[in-house]
Structures are given as structure tokens and as C-alpha cells.
Amino acid sequence: KINREKLMEAAKRQMPSSRWEHTLRVMETAAELARRTGADPEKADIAAILHDYCKFWPEDKQREWILRHRLPQDLLQYNKELWHAPVGAEAVREELGIDDEEVLNAIRSHTTGRPGMSLLEKVIFLADYIEPGRSFSGVEEVRRLAREDLDRAILKALDNTIVYLVERGFKVYPLTILTRNDFLDKIP
Ligand code: DGI
Ligand code: FE
Ligand code: FE
């Protein structure tokens, strides 16, 4: 089984240095969230290292993976920024032999979330959103909420993303809406 150093080298090779630096910050933020919430720290570490594995793959290569690996075909009708999460999960399974389904789920759901997210998935989703290099409008409030309640923090992050997309006239991927509805239903 491949070790952490090899996974870091493999991920680093797929992306420009600015994106690798984001990955390092996601690793640190995920470690902190895992420590505080009781999520598995080793799984959080591996998922953080690999979460943007194919973010910088050419669009055509990502499209090929969606077509050839039984990924949701409706992704092709939406922003290509959504593709790297599900494609990344398949890519690290095939190219790096990652077979831990919890880690793969965390990679797969890190952009849109999904209804019924596990603690590990929540940690990776939020670490990606609140890492210290982020400057989205509203990120400070999500950072504050994340210190108290991961679910409320994710709901706020999803609200921000949906508002951002609507304000710019972009389509919203249905899974993003379903994830938000799921958190609305379960937050007291
Ligand atoms: O890969 P990162 O930049 O670290 O972050 P990410 O994986 O969360 O990707 C964020 C991008 O995805 C951002 O440009 C907004 C976009 N996005 C997220 N949800 C949706 C979306 N785009 C569309 N069109 N629809 C969505 O539901
Ligand atoms: Fe990403
Ligand atoms: Fe394949």
C-alpha cells in the first residue's frame, strides 16, 4: 500500500504550486477539525492530500473519466468546476490504489456535499471552504460557525455558494440543493 509521502508527491505532481499550497492548508485545517470533532485523523489527512487531485487535469480528460467510469452523466451539463471531485475519487482509486470508501466519499463530495454526509465528509468539505487562504465573502462567519457546529457551518457555506451562483446567473447543480435541503431538515 502506498505511503503518505508517495501520495503527497503524486498529488503535488498533478497541480501548480499555488494549488498544492491550498492542499497543504486544507490538510492542516482538516487535522484541526478532525481533532476537535473526533473524525479519523489519518483518513482526514489522506482525503485532504488527494481532494483536488485532478482539479487541473485538462477538461477533455475529466470529461473522458465521467463518460467511461459510470459517473453521473448530468455533470456534463454543469460547470466543469464540479467534475474534479467525483473524477478525483475514481482517479485516486485507479491510479493510487486508494480503496477506503470513506476517504473516496470525502473526495467525491467535497464540492457539492451530499445528503447524509459522514463526519469525515463534513470535515473535508469545510476544511476546503475555510482554509486560511480563502477570502470568499462570508467565509469569516463560516469559520466561526465551524468552531461550534459543523452542520450549521456547512449550511452557511452552501447558502453562500448558491447565492454566489444565482447572482452571477450560473446554474446550480441539483445535488448542491439536495445537500442544503438535507441540512435544513436536520438542523434543529
Ligand atoms: O476545488 P476548490 O477550488 O478548492 O473548491 P471546490 O472543490 O469547492 O470548488 C468550488 C467551485 O465549484 C467554485 O468555483 C464554485 C463551484 N461550484 C460549487 N457548487 C456548484 C458550483 N458550480 C456550479 N455551477 N454549481 C454548483 O452547484
Ligand atoms: Fe476542489
Ligand atoms: Fe479506468
Ligand code: FE
Ligand atoms: Fe480544494
